[in-house]
Amino acid sequence: MATVTFDRATRAYTGGERPAVDALDLEVEDGEFLVLVGPSGCGKSTSLRMLAGLEPVDSGTIRIGSRDVSDVDPSNRDIAMVFQTYALYPHMTVAQNMGFALKIAGVAKHEIVTRVAEAAKVLDLTDYLERKPKALSGGQRQRVAMGRAIVRNPQVFCMDEPLSNLDAKLRVATRTQIASLQRRLAVTTLYVTHDQVEAMTMGDRVAVLKDGVLQQVDSPRAMYDRPENVFVAGFIGSPAMNLFEIEVAQDGSTHLGSFTLPLPRDAAEKLTSNRVTIGVRPEDLRLVADGEGIPATVELVEELGSDAFVHASVRGSEGAQLLEVRVDPREPPTKGSEVWLAPDPESVHWFDTASGLRLSG
């Protein structure tokens, strides 16, 4: 067990416009499950591969515990990785796949058998130990890949989108299994995904990356409640937060159509220009009585059973904008109807449009 520290770790591909990973500072605690999330090309996989030793660290350092592993060969880092494609050895049986690292490490044969059997039991693979990967389903292969990692009992697990090749239903089930397995084993884990739902549901903490730059590291709750910038605000949460840019009037108030929102004082102090970006989550918008909020036209109603989401267009001073609102699924407004919406002022997120940074709220 160990901590993992990225200390201004940078990876710049030759010919790239900007570093794939730019001075990443990140601390993963002992036994923690940390999820790296971001859109494709944000550098999350590269960061993981740098930790595993599959990508060089161009500047800065990566430490496992107190040991600097920046230039250590991957075979000597004591890291196990689960690949998106599983990367099972096609010519080996499930048991051989899982025991391969131990065999290379020179572990005694009977101990390999015992440890493989234990892992297989945990992962419900006992009946498949003598099969080749070709003869397994996608879910089973995924579990073999997990098994190969846990048999080694490494210091760190690296998981690179291990669920993205599974179908939706299996993905949700496996998500829970991996998270609970990790809690039980308490092995420090770095997990990469592009799916923010996976990130929120699995991670002890979540790190959001964009364009190779770390945006925010926080617990899922804190990330959701206090996104540090516009990008995180829009990326975390499903459905996404409603974001709109507006101008701040001379008196410090802002107008959403006919609706006025006062800019909080602490926000006003930090503001660098006269434009703010307002963020309101769909559940923080309410349907109110006519004339009390912002008028909007219902364009679409998404009924999910437990919830219903209304997509409504608002004609502001700067053209029409779509808002997403969570409404009571028992009595959603009908498509095409006029509704009046008002945000809960306490739950409004304020961002500086120029810098994208959080101002208040």
Next chain:
Amino acid sequence: MSNTAKFLEMGYAILIFVAIVGVILFIANRFSGRKGDRAVASAFLAPTLIVLSVGLVYPGLRTVYESFFDAAGKAFIGLDNYSTIFTDSDEITVLRNTVVWVLITPFFATGIGLLYAILVDKARLESFAKALIFLPMAISFVGASIIWKFIYEYRPEQSGIKQIGLLNQVVVWLGGSPQQWLLNKPWNNVFLIVIMIWIQAGFAMTVLSAAIKAIPEDIVEAARLDGVKAWGMFRFVTVPSIRPALVVVLTTIGIATLKVFDIVRTVTGGQFGTSVVANEFYSQSFRADNQGLGAALAVLLFLLVIPIVLYNIRQLRASEGR
């Protein structure tokens, strides 16, 4: 025949060919539907089958038939020709040589090709390095043999006489005395085999290099994380992953080696105890006027090649079906 007449003849041949293909296509076109598919298939297969039976099956059977007759092809002598192959000391040397060829060539050519493919994989100037070793493939066996004949060339060790063979010159530089590489039994066989290895290693390298490149990068990375070093990667990942390609290469070179003729014919003509089955079959049939023995050798060669061909085809199918 004048040149004009020759060209005219060639023109007729092409016209006849075009006419036949036209007729086939016309007939094939008249049928349609499911029944038509069969008709189309047979319309295309029939000419091949006819040509095959005229050019391959009939001569094959005819050769088997002739192998039971004497040198002049007149008197039936049963299996005498076959017993000659396995009892006559010259013929036993031929068999021994062929066995040595088949045992050495495929393994060395494949081994060298594999080593080379791994060494140049992802190296700088990879394609240039590969072109260098692939070039011998582009030369005919006869051409390659002539090149090597010069390399093995011998001049007597006397003052005023210079070695013109590369190998002997190197030996002289190193302080040794020149050798008659192609005359000294049984090592002269090895020097012939080297030529075949030189030619076939390029083929092995090309096929194996492609197979190595087809190994998923993920698997190589997974192996590195599993603690595998260079040798382990070769043994546990590379070789098992390219096993089908390895088998195909080994057997393909094996078949080519069994049938080797040009090299022996060009370099020694099969003298000095270097003859192999294919060369002996040619010598007996067309030089020694012993049709029966020649036919028997041809049949033997055919029998030896068949199992390797079958195995090769099965492996090809297996690797495709993966």
